[in-house]
Amino acid sequence: MVVRLSGTDALSLHTQSSRTPAHTVTLVIIDASDQLSHERLHQLVATSLPQLARFRSRLVTKPLGVGQPVWAEIDDYDPSPQIHRATVRAPGGRRELADLIAELSAGRQDGLSRLWEAWSIDGLAGGRWALAVKMSPALNDGAAGAASVWPRLLTTGPHADPANNLPAEPGLGSAPSVGDLVTDVMTEIVENHVAGMWLIAETVSGVLQAVSGRLLRMRVGAPMAPVAPSMSGPVPHTVFNALLTKRRAVALASIPLADVKTVSNAFGGSITNVVLAACTLSLRAWLQRHDKVPDDPLLMRMPFELPAADPPRSGRALAMGRLRIPVHLDDPVQVLANLHTATERLNAIRSRSSETGSATVDLATVASLTPPTLARLGMRLYTRSGLRRQLKPICHGSVTHTVSHTAGESVQAYCAGAKIVGMHSVAPLAEDSGLSIALTSHGDDLDVSVCACPDNVPAIDDIATGIMQSVDILVAAAQESPRGQGRSVVTEMTSHPANRSRGQPY
Numbered sequence: 001m002v003v004r005l006s007g008t009d010a011l012s013l014h015t016q017s018s019r020t021p022a023h024t025v026t027l028v029i030i031d032a033s034d035q036l037s038h039e040r041l042h043q044l045v046a047t048s049l050p051q052l053a054r055f056r057s058r059l060v061t062k063p064l065g066v067g068q069p070v071w072a073e074i075d076d077y078d079p080s081p082q083i084h085r086a087t088v089r090a091p092g093g094r095r096e097l098a099d100l101i102a103e104l105s106a107g108r109q110d111g112l113s114r115l116w117e118a119w120s121i122d123g124l125a126g127g128r129w130a131l132a133v134k135m136s137p138a139l140n141d142g143a144a145g146a147a148s149v150w151p152r153l154l155t156t157g158p159h160a161d162p163a164n165n166l167p168a169e170p171g172l173g174s175a176p177s178v179g180d181l182v183t184d185v186m187t188e189i190v191e192n193h194v195a196g197m198w199l200i201a202e203t204v205s206g207v208l209q210a211v212s213g214r215l216l217r218m219r220v221g222a223p224m225a226p227v228a229p230s231m232s233g234p235v236p237h238t239v240f241n242a243l244l245t246k247r248r249a250v251a252l253a254s255i256p257l258a259d260v261k262t263v264s265n266a267f268g269g270s271i272t273n274v275v276l277a278a279c280t281l282s283l284r285a286w287l288q289r290h291d292k293v294p295d296d297p298l299l300m301r302m303p304f305e306l307p308a309a310d311p312p313r314s315g316r317a318l319a320m321g322r323l324r325i326p327v328h329l330d331d332p333v334q335v336l337a338n339l340h341t342a343t344e345r346l347n348a349i350r351s352r353s354s355e356t357g358s359a360t361v362d363l364a365t366v367a368s369l370t371p372p373t374l375a376r377l378g379m380r381l382y383t384r385s386g387l388r389r390q391l392k393p394i395c396h397g398s399v400t401h402t403v404s405h406t407a408g409e410s411v412q413a414y415c416a417g418a419k420i421v422g423m424h425s426v427a428p429l430a431e432d433s434g435l436s437i438a439l440t441s442h443g444d445d446l447d448v449s450v451c452a453c454p455d456n457v458p459a460i461d462d463i464a465t466g467i468m469q470s471v472d473i474l475v476a477a478a479q480e481s482p483r484g485q486g487r488s489v490v491t492e493m494t495s496h497p498a499n500r501s502r503g504q505p506y
Contacts, residue, residue: 002070002180003172005059005138010068012137018107019244022137022428025105026146027449028153029097029422030415032127038085041120041131044416046079048152048162053169054139055079055116062181070181071172082114088123088130094252095461097124102250104134105426105451115139131415137428146402146425150442154413154420233324236294238287240396240434242456249454250426251464255446259471266478267333269340272401275446276302276325277336277474279399279437282466284327290458297324301398301433321346322395332470332477397435400427411443424449437463 005013016022030036050056056077059069088096100121115138121130133149151165255278263274287293299322323346326338402425413420420442426449427436434456438449450464457463 001173002176004068004070007068009138009140012140016137016428019246020429020431021105021107022430023105024135024137024140024146024428025101025426026133026135026149027101027422027424027426028131028415028420029124029424030129030131031419031421032129033416033418035417036129038120038122040416041129042080042083042085042118044153044162045083045118045120045131045133049116049118049133049149050077050079051152051163051166051168052148053172057172058115059138060175060181063178070176072175073171073173075174082116083118083120086119086121086132088121090123092123092125092128097121097130098250098252101132101252101424101426102248102451104132105250105428106246106248128421129418150423154415156411156413158414158417158419160414234296235299235394235396236296238294238298238396239291239456240298240452241432242434242453244429244431244434244453245455247454248429249452249457249460251450251460252422252424253448253450253464253468254422255448255468255471257441257444257446259475260446263336263471263474263478267336269336270343273336273339273343274471274474275401275439276323276339276399277332278467278470280325280327280329280335280339281332281470281473282463283325284330285466285470286459286463287327289462293327295328297326297328298396299324299394301395302400323399332473336474395430395433397433397437398427398430399437399439400425401439401441413442423447426451429453435463437467 012022053073054071056079057071057073060072061069086100088100090096104119115136117134119132119134121132124130131153133153135146135149151162153162155162155165255275257271260271260274263277264271283298284293302321302323323339323342326335329335329338413423422445423440423442424447425438425440427438429436429451434453436449436451438451440447440449448464448467450460450467452460452463454460
C-alpha cells in the first residue's frame with residue numbers, strides 16, 4: 001500500500017518557486033564544549049534524523065504527473081551527502097549567524113529525493129556551535145514538522161543518547177511499481193471525486209443551516225452575534241505585500257518566558273496573546289520608522305485554534321487561520337485587550353460553527369483535490385499575469401509557535417553532550433505575504449526568528465529587538481496596572497457588549 005504526500009504539504013511543495021521557497025530552517029545554538037566537532041554533530045544528525053521515516057525517504061511522481069506523489073523508502077540510505085559544514089564570519093555574533101541562516105533560507109531545494117540538508121556551524125563568538133536543518137515543505141507533516149526534529153537531536157541530560165529518546169518510525173514502504181502507481185492514480189481519482197461531492201454537499205448544507213438559524217434568531221428577537229473585528233474590515237497594503245525577490249534577511253532574539261508570564265498573570269489572558277501584543281507593538285514601531293502605520297490592522301496567518309495550555313503542548317497539530325493584529329493602536333493594554341477579544345471571538349465562532357454545523361472550508365481536502373500540475377500552472381499564471389497587483393492583499397505575513405519538549409520546564413536541554421543556549425525556527429515567506437515571525441519555546445526562554453525580503457523590509461533587526469523591548473513595555477504596564485486594578489484585559493473583556501449579551505463574563 002502506497003503512502004501519499006498529504007494535500008497541504010503537496011500544495012506548498014508544488015506552488016513554491018525560486019522567489020518563494022517553502023522550506024523551513026531549524027537552528028540549535030550550542031554552548032562551547034570540548035566535546036563538540038563537525039564530526040560529532042554530523043554523526044548525531046546521521047543517526048538521529050533518519051529515524052523519522054520521511055527523512056530517509058523520497059517522493060515518487062505518478063505517471064503523467066496525475067495525482068499527488070507517494071513516499072518510498074530509499075534502499076541502503078546514506079544521509080552523509082546531505083550533511084555539510086559552515087563557518088560564521090567574524091566576529092561570529094548574532095548578526096553574523098543570522099546572515100548565514102538567511103543564506104540557507106534563500107533558494108529553492110532541488111529535486112524530490114533530497115528533502116532535507118543539515119549544517120554543523122562553527123566560528124560563533126565564545127566558542128559556541130550551531131546546528132541547522134533545512135526541511136522541504138514535504139516534511140511539514142501538517143504542523144508538526146519542525147517540532148518533530150527537536151526530540152531527535154536533543155536530550156535532557158549531557159550523557160543521554162538522543163537515539164534512545166523515541167523509537168525509529170516504521171518505514172513508508174519501498175518504491176512502488178508502475179502498476180502500483182497506476183492503481184493509486186485510479187484510486188485517488190475516485191477518492192477525490194467522492195471528496196469533492198461531499199465537500200460541496202457539506203458546504204451547501206452548512207450555509208442553509210446558518211441562514212435558517214439566523215432567520216430564526218431574527219424571528220424570536222434574539223441578539224445577533226457580532227462579527228469579530230479580527231475577521232472583518234479592509235486589509236491595508238503595506239511593504240509586506242511587495243513583490244518578493246530571491247534575497248532573504250533573518251533576525252534573531254530571545255525573551256525570558258518569566259516576563260511573558262508576568263504580563264499574563266497581571267492582565268489575564270494567554271501567553272500567546274502577550275507575545276502577539278509584543279509583535280504588534282514592535283511592528284507598529286517599525287512602521288513608524290520605516291514606512292507608514294496603516295489605519296487598519298495587519299492580517300497575519302497563525303494557528304487558528306490557539307493553544308489552551310501555557311505554554312502549549314509540544315507536537316499539537318494546529319489548523320492555520322488568519323488574525324488581525326491592531327498595529328493602528330498605540331496603547332499596550334488596549335492592544336492586549338483587542339487581541340484577547342479577537343482570539344476569544346474566533347474560538348467562540350469556531351465552537352459555535354462546530355455545534356451548529358455551519359459551513360467550514362477544509363483546506364486539507366481542497367489541497368488534496370488540486371493536481372500538482374494544476375497547482376504549479378495556477379501559481380505561475382498568478383505571478384506572471386500581474387493579477388496580484390490588481391487584487392487587495394489577503395495577508396501580510398505569518399506568526400508561528402513551535403514548542404520543544406522542554407518548554408515551560410526548568411530543564412536544561414543538551415545537544416551532543418553540550419548545553420543548548422538557543423533554538424530557532426525560520427519560517428518561509430509566501431507571495432503577497434512577506435514577513436514571518438517564528439517563536440520557539442524551550443525551557444525558560446522564548447526564542448524569536450524574523451524573516452523578510454531585505455529589498456522590501458529594511459532593518460529587520462528592529463523588528464526582532466522591538467519584540468524584546470515591547471515585552472519590557474508590557475511588563476512595565478503590568479506593574480502599573482496589576483490584575484483587578486485599573487485597566488486590564490479582564491475588565492475590558494467583562495464589559496465588552498458581546499459578553500454582556502451572552503451573559504458570560506471572562
